[in-house]
Amino acid sequence: MNLASKTNFYAGLLFAGIGLAALVLGRGYAMGTAARMGPGYFPTLLAGLLLVLGLVIGVRAFWQEGPQPRPFKPMPLVVMTVSVVLFALLVDRLGIAVATVILTVGARLAAPQRRWLEVVLLALALSAAAVVIFGYGLGIPFVLWPF
Amino acid sequence: MHMLDNLAMGFGVIFTANNLLYCLFGAILGTLVGILPGLGPAATIAMLLPSTYALGPQASLIMLAGIYYGAQYGGSTTAILVNLPGESSSVVTCLDGHQMALQGRAGQALATAALGSFFAGCFATLLIAAFAPLLSEAALAFGPAEYFSLILLGLIAAVILASGDVLKAIAMVTLGLLLGCVGADLNSNAQRFTFGLPELDDGLDFVAVAMGVFGISEILVNLQQPGGARTVNRDSIKRLWLSREEFKQITWPTIRGTLIGSLLGILPGGGALLGSFASYSIEKKIARAPSRFGKGAIEGVAAPESANNAGAQTSFIPLLTLGIPSNAVMALMVGALMVQGIAPGPQLISEQPALFWGVIASMWVGNAMLIVLNLPLIGIWIRLLSAPYKLLYPTILLICCIGAYSLENSAFSILVVAVFGVLGYVFYLLECEAAPFMLGFILGPLLEEYLRRSLLIARGNPLEVVNHPIALVFLLVSLALVLLILLPNFRRVRVEAFQEE
Numbered sequence: 001m002n003l004a005s006k007t008n009f010y011a012g013l014l015f016a017g018i019g020l021a022a023l024v025l026g027r028g029y030a031m032g033t034a035a036r037m038g039p040g041y042f043p044t045l046l047a048g049l050l051l052v053l054g055l056v057i058g059v060r061a062f063w064q065e066g067p068q069p070r071p072f073k074p075m076p077l078v079v080m081t082v083s084v085v086l087f088a089l090l091v092d093r094l095g096i097a098v099a100t101v102i103l104t105v106g107a108r109l110a111a112p113q114r115r116w117l118e119v120v121l122l123a124l125a126l127s128a129a130a131v132v133i134f135g136y137g138l139g140i141p142f143v144l145w146p147f
Numbered sequence: 148m149h150m151l152d153n154l155a156m157g158f159g160v161i162f163t164a165n166n167l168l169y170c171l172f173g174a175i176l177g178t179l180v181g182i183l184p185g186l187g188p189a190a191t192i193a194m195l196l197p198s199t200y201a202l203g204p205q206a207s208l209i210m211l212a213g214i215y216y217g218a219q220y221g222g223s224t225t226a227i228l229v230n231l232p233g234e235s236s237s238v239v240t241c242l243d244g245h246q247m248a249l250q251g252r253a254g255q256a257l258a259t260a261a262l263g264s265f266f267a268g269c270f271a272t273l274l275i276a277a278f279a280p281l282l283s284e285a286a287l288a289f290g291p292a293e294y295f296s297l298i299l300l301g302l303i304a305a306v307i308l309a310s311g312d313v314l315k316a317i318a319m320v321t322l323g324l325l326l327g328c329v330g331a332d333l334n335s336n337a338q339r340f341t342f343g344l345p346e347l348d349d350g351l352d353f354v355a356v357a358m359g360v361f362g363i364s365e366i367l368v369n370l371q372q373p374g375g376a377r378t379v380n381r382d383s384i385k386r387l388w389l390s391r392e393e394f395k396q397i398t399w400p401t402i403r404g405t406l407i408g409s410l411l412g413i414l415p416g417g418g419a420l421l422g423s424f425a426s427y428s429i430e431k432k433i434a435r436a437p438s439r440f441g442k443g444a445i446e447g448v449a450a451p452e453s454a455n456n457a458g459a460q461t462s463f464i465p466l467l468t469l470g471i472p473s474n475a476v477m478a479l480m481v482g483a484l485m486v487q488g489i490a491p492g493p494q495l496i497s498e499q500p501a502l503f504w505g506v507i508a509s510m511w512v513g514n515a516m517l518i519v520l521n522l523p524l525i526g527i528w529i530r531l532l533s534a535p536y537k538l539l540y541p542t543i544l545l546i547c548c549i550g551a552y553s554l555e556n557s558a559f560s561i562l563v564v565a566v567f568g569v570l571g572y573v574f575y576l577l578e579c580e581a582a583p584f585m586l587g588f589i590l591g592p593l594l595e596e597y598l599r600r601s602l603l604i605a606r607g608n609p610l611e612v613v614n615h616p617i618a619l620v621f622l623l624v625s626l627a628l629v630l631l632i633l634l635p636n637f638r639r640v641r642v643e644a645f646q647e648e
Contacts, residue, residue: 011578014573015321037599039335043339067578070576077367084363138198142552
């Protein structure tokens with residue numbers, strides 16, 4: 001394919017895809033009339049608009065110059081997201097103290113140049129801060145400890 | 148003398164131990180956020196929103212406002228000493244500010260930035276006090292048709308005044324509006340895009356969305372960049388004050404920057420960034436020797452730094468008078484008000500006079516605090532400049548996760564943060580701006596509600612709008628803006644306005 005702007009092509013694809021998905025998901029919502037709009041009226045309007053905009057942006061990318069792709073390393077994205085999701089899944093089971101350690105170690109794995117002692121110390125410090133400040137101090141009803 | 152009475156009431160509000168403390172806290176935090184590259188006011192405010200529930204409306208708004216204009220002070224320090232914009236609105240300050248530092252005149256540049264910001268802050272405070280009440284009075288007569296067209300105009304203007312690809316920005320607004328539909332429909336209670344998850348009944352929590360789009364994705368972007376050692380030019384600070392000659396040089400640029408920044412701050416899509424660009428290019432155009440710019444011209448620091456602080460403050464005008472946020476930070480302020488049970492709108496000034504005038508008075512007090520924080524105490528902040536990001540970002544991440552949890556005391560919001568972190572990063576990769584998305588997301592439910600009500604009144608006939616002259620004008624201006632952007636000539640001017648050098 002001869003694209004003038006890969007970035008814009010993918011952006012168009014993303015918008016069109018989300019628009020299409022919203023149209024499909026929302027096909028059962030009652031439309032109503034302009035005077036008495038049903039729950040489907042506004043979202044369907046927007047989803048259709050998004051689909052059209054996405055197609056225009058994507059097609060235009062074939063000849064109109066635009067930005068070229070930014071460098072993308074998938075690892076930080078994956079590692080960081082996994083550690084946040086793990087935190088979410090574990091915080092109610094294992095407690096904030098352990099979940100914070102997992103989150104911090106995971107977050108540090110996402111970046112290059114790490115010294116393990118430093119990572120462990122940071123994880124313990126943040127974990128202690130989370131328990132003391134947010135748990136006892138602000139009284140957010142966390143599970144604090146795994147036991 | 149009505150205004151003076153009101154300002155006196157405002158000063159009564161701010162001069163209480165509690166509010167002064169939060170004003171100071173906001174100013175300190177703002178300076179910190181401004182100085183640290185890679186941490187912006189939007190992410191910080193999103194991070195802190197959950198903890199403002201307990202503060203009460205006055206203290207929370209005073210603190211959050213302080214973060215935004217405080218960041219404009221801090222941003223210049225990094226720009227001058229490290230040649231990195233600590234804040235996006237300080238990008239142009241790098242050009243001449245850092246050159247001044249290389250010539251051993253960093254002290255003068257810092258003093259110029261701080262004094263210019265202070266002047267702009269005082270002026271913008273008075274401007275808000277004088278004009279906001281008038282504007283809100285006019286807006287009190289607005290019905291649903293007027294509001295619908297005003298929000299539409301705001302969204303379109305926000306897109307055009309933002310930098311970057313207009314079509315993509317419109318798509319981002321649309322995407323934001325669409326995601327604003329998630330949850331139970333207000334009128335029929337029908338579930339929309341909830342995938343059967345009861346947690347989504349009330350829609351996506353905007354704090355969690357903002358944390359993901361601004362907070363997490365910012366970290367991801369920063370981790371991609373090679374973290375070279377920053378060289379802080381500390382020795383170049385010799386004298387933190389200006390000579391009489393230098394005072395003369397910056398007087399008019401500061402005044403011009405303040406006026407331009409104030410004006411552009413009020414416009415939808417405005418705020419701090421736009422004014423700093425515009426005022427820099429104007430200074431360069433009217434200078435007798437434009438070639439001095441980029442080589443350490445003191446005017447090139449004075450004008451944009453005054454403009455960005457003025458713009459940061461006047462962008463509160465549309466929020467406090469019409470209830471319409473003009474940029475992403477103001478969109479978060481809407482959220483801050485709503486969690487306090489206060490609906491932003493033209494009735495705010497008359498219903499919450501202590502809040503309104505208190506926030507205005509706090510801006511003046513906050514600016515006075517900031518000039519002390521940023522001139523005599525500059526040494527402390529410079530030390531922080533070398534704080535390693537590897538310790539900072541896990542902390543930011545943790546605060547986001549805990550903050551999200553505390554929204555509903557449930558881990559579900561953390562998952563929302565994670566999803567929108569990924570989405571925000573995808574936006575970055577595809578060069579789609581997150582600010583229009585956030586505006587659309589916040590304004591979506593309002594836009595739908597006003598559209599419904601106005602068409603209900605008009606019995607489904609959109610042409611009924613001719614009976615609403617104000618709404619008609621708003622719609623025509625929106626249309627004109629869309630047509631304007633299609634003109635190649637205008638497009639070229641717009642591209643030039645966002646390019647420096």
